[in-house]
Amino acid sequence: MTILREVITVKRPVDEAFAYVADFTTTIEWDATALKAVKVTPGAIAVGTRFLVTCAMPVGSIDIEYTVAELEIPNRIVLSGKSKLFDIEDTITFATVSGGTKINYQAEFKFGPLVGSLSGMMQSGLDKMGRESLAGLKKALNNRFPAPKYDGAANVADRLIIPKLARFTRHGYTRGRKHWNPISADLRGKHMLITGASTGLGHASALELARRGAELTLVMRNPIKAKAVKAEILRETGNENVAIEIADLSLLAHVDALAERLLSAGRPIDVLVNNAGALYNERLETSEGLEASFALLLASPYRLTLALKPLLQAAGRARVINVVSGGMYSQKLSVKNLVSDTSDGYSGSVAYAKAKRALMVVTRHWASAWRGDGIAVNAMHPGWADTPGVQTSLPLFHAITRFALRSPAEGADTIVWMAAATEASKLSGQLLLDREPQTLYLLRGTQEAPAERKKLLQFMEDFAPVDAPNDAAQKQAHAG
Incomplete structure (x- = not known):
């Protein structure tokens, strides 16, 4: 088993941060490895809601089907994911702190036998992926983006x-x-x-x-x-x-x-x-x-x-x-x-x-x-x-x-x-x-x-x- 842990603090109320992350289709907006993310079950997000996320790999891409396993609004969500190469469980918790919300993210990877022997070699790459993803999430939730401008000379x-x-x-x-x-x-x-x-x-x-x-x-x-x-x-x-x-x-x-x-x-x-x-x-x-x-x-x-x-x-x-x-x-x-x-x-x-x-x-x-x-x-x-x-x-x-x-x-x-x-x-x-x-x-x-x-x-x-x-x-x- 390989475990990733990251912590960020964002300047958003806990309910807003939770609502954004719990809809896992937003993954494509903040996770650079996500190529596509869709909700495949109808209705409001609840235990049992499923998402299909396509992620980039060093060669090609891989589909991960996530299911909401636990949901405690607005403090905790657990998503269980399955793919051809590994299973993953994401546990994301939210807590109010001075000036915003503290988000703890933990991902547990369970690799199949063909990939498991390489998990040690992959650790540094996975750690980097986790840091970059949470940095993207922090940027998304802090929501400080300039208005686009028209540049006729450059266009x-x-x-x-x-x-x-x-x-x-x-x-x-x-x-x-x-x-x-x-x-x-x-x-x-x-x-x-x-x-x-x-x-x-x-x-x-x-x-x-x-x-x-x-x-x-x-x-x-x-x-x-x-x-x-x-x-x-x-x-x-x-x-x-x-x-x-x-x-x-x-x-x-x-x-x-x-x-x-x-x-x-x-x-x-x-x-x-x-x-x-x-x-x-x-x-x-x-x-x-x-x-x-x-x-x-x-x-x-x-x-x-x-x-x-x-x-x-x-x-x-x-x-x-x-x-x-x-x-x-x-x-x-x-x-x-x-x-x-x-x-x-x-x-x-x-x-x-x-x-x-x-x-x-x-x-x-x-x-x-x-x-x-x-x-x-x-x-x-x-x-x-x-x-x-x-x-x-x-x-x-x-x-x-x-x-x-x-x-x-x-x-x-x-x-x-x-x-x-x-x-x-x-x-x-x-x-x-x-x-x-x-x-x-x-x-x-x-x-x-x-x-x-x-x-x-x-x-x-x-x-x-x-x-x-x-x-x-x-x-x-x-x-x-």
């Missing part, structure tokens, strides 16, 4: 179209994650509202944020799907703090009714994720007479966010996350051409991109105007993700690129990071992909003039909620 991809587009693929996601910091922020008690949570990015975001302990309000159009999503989240994560709101966000009357219900409840909103969207291949009008792409992709998040501003302010240091699209890089803002008034020459993908470009301009304006309100406003685009919307609305694109598309969870990762990471609160007015700020304009000639931004903001005033808070800055030209 060659932003000056070359093909490399930039390559970053939208799964390869771009894999490239980006090599440099990511852990997310150990405690989300318990944080109220997050996500629109369009039935499938795709919204669904993936909801599952991951629920797993991390956030309290969710999910807005969906279909009551049957909504009920199924809520049940799935409870089944998979054990998180019971999930509320459902039913609304068709392409209709401003539904947006108003939703906002009225939320304002009446008075519950502060820590994070608002404006994700609901659809790509219409044919020009459609809503029952309110608005072109559907404009209504759902721009007027709706604009109206909802303004209406919910009091709840964002009440939360203190709230965050608004507007989901846009890399397609916006192809479009220059034109208020005159923003809303298609005829089916002649209508393109769903162009209408989608125009609305997202306009939403990016609104995002930048709010970030500037609301700085004094303690509300960070950013946008993200998910790259090219294999979502139901892409499959049905862009079948040719999906057929050509499906080998390189990201999973919905990979596409949603930046939403989760923007909602959860402590350092993300330091950003405002940014466009992010793979947790990194991006250029706002990729093609020459797509940058709008300040006068066009002012025109957009004046145009959008007609779609503000009737009783929206008086925001004098909203009527100023956006110079950012």
